[in-house]
Amino acid sequence: MMLLAVDWPLVLEKTILISVVIGVSLLIAMYETYAERKIAAVMQDRRGPNRAGPFGILQPLADGLKLFFKEEIIPNTSNKFLFIAGPGLAMLTAMMTSAVIPWGGTIEVFGREVSLQIADINIGILYIFGVVSMGVYGIMIGGWASNNKFSLLAAIRGASQMISYELAMGLSLIALLMLTGSLKMSEIVAQQYNSVWNVVYQPLGFFIFIVCAFAECNRTPFDLPEAENELNFGYHQEYSSMKLGFYLFAEYINMFISSAVMATLFFGGYDFPFINEANFSPNVAAIFGTVALLGKIAFFIFLFMWVRWTIPRFRYDQLMNLGWKKMIPLALANMIITALVVLLKQNNWRF
Numbered sequence: 001m002m003l004l005a006v007d008w009p010l011v012l013e014k015t016i017l018i019s020v021v022i023g024v025s026l027l028i029a030m031y032e033t034y035a036e037r038k039i040a041a042v043m044q045d046r047r048g049p050n051r052a053g054p055f056g057i058l059q060p061l062a063d064g065l066k067l068f069f070k071e072e073i074i075p076n077t078s079n080k081f082l083f084i085a086g087p088g089l090a091m092l093t094a095m096m097t098s099a100v101i102p103w104g105g106t107i108e109v110f111g112r113e114v115s116l117q118i119a120d121i122n123i124g125i126l127y128i129f130g131v132v133s134m135g136v137y138g139i140m141i142g143g144w145a146s147n148n149k150f151s152l153l154a155a156i157r158g159a160s161q162m163i164s165y166e167l168a169m170g171l172s173l174i175a176l177l178m179l180t181g182s183l184k185m186s187e188i189v190a191q192q193y194n195s196v197w198n199v200v201y202q203p204l205g206f207f208i209f210i211v212c213a214f215a216e217c218n219r220t221p222f223d224l225p226e227a228e229n230e231l232n233f234g235y236h237q238e239y240s241s242m243k244l245g246f247y248l249f250a251e252y253i254n255m256f257i258s259s260a261v262m263a264t265l266f267f268g269g270y271d272f273p274f275i276n277e278a279n280f281s282p283n284v285a286a287i288f289g290t291v292a293l294l295g296k297i298a299f300f301i302f303l304f305m306w307v308r309w310t311i312p313r314f315r316y317d318q319l320m321n322l323g324w325k326k327m328i329p330l331a332l333a334n335m336i337i338t339a340l341v342v343l344l345k346q347n348n349w350r351f
Helices: 008-043 059-069 080-100 124-145 149-180 185-193 203-216 241-266 282-308 316-346
Strands: 106-109 112-115
Touching (some): 059 241, 106 282, 149 203, 149 316, 241 282
């Protein structure tokens, strides 16, 4: 019986990288709540959280402790297994999408080259769409298992909204894939290193993608599954303690990962603009790249929050009309135009 050789250094480096990515994602999700309150306070001319620690920076820890120590309530008429599984699935799918994102270049550790990407697979974009599609089940299971009509209505809204806008999002990326010729995230970043960022070639594709990202993350003006004035509290109305915390954390982690995907696909990923990384050692260049990627992610997170406190919520019929009658036709038109441009380029622009 043959035993497969195990590359233990590879297992160790991937385990450390997974732990770091999960830890940083949770930390950023915590402080996204703080940033959102501060940004809202600035826009509304008030102070925001300022009691817990200097400038209120310990407020996320106070919120976390509150959720941990709150009474855990499970309705008697609910499906208890699915009621618990719903927020767990939402959190799991939110974290899994980070596996294929290149967080930086390659560093050298004890003479060994270590890639700052958990899994560099050939179908990276398809993997992201597959995992994101599973997030629908987290919302549907939570709403249905609660045995609450308002929660069920909100879950149906959330599922139909995510499915509708995933179509336009996928079509917008087909045009990008025609230009790059690859589904591999690292390859897409590498092509932008040697040229201009993809947003220059695909401005309409990026616009469609970011609008769909707002809808996928249930962010205003697309937060119809959580419309309190219509549905009382949304699909997680019956949840309390850390099960509610998982749903809220999943939303902020999805916002973080969506920002990372947009930065990777359209804005060069870890490409630091106006700096030639070849002038630095691999480790310093990798650090510069990671800082550049985090800076781009911070900009998109700020954009998510800025829009939330600026634009009012759509009606549900407006939401669906925008998705089916505007976004999908725009994405199809962008795909056809890109296909024609690629075809003409391959034929040296001869008709």
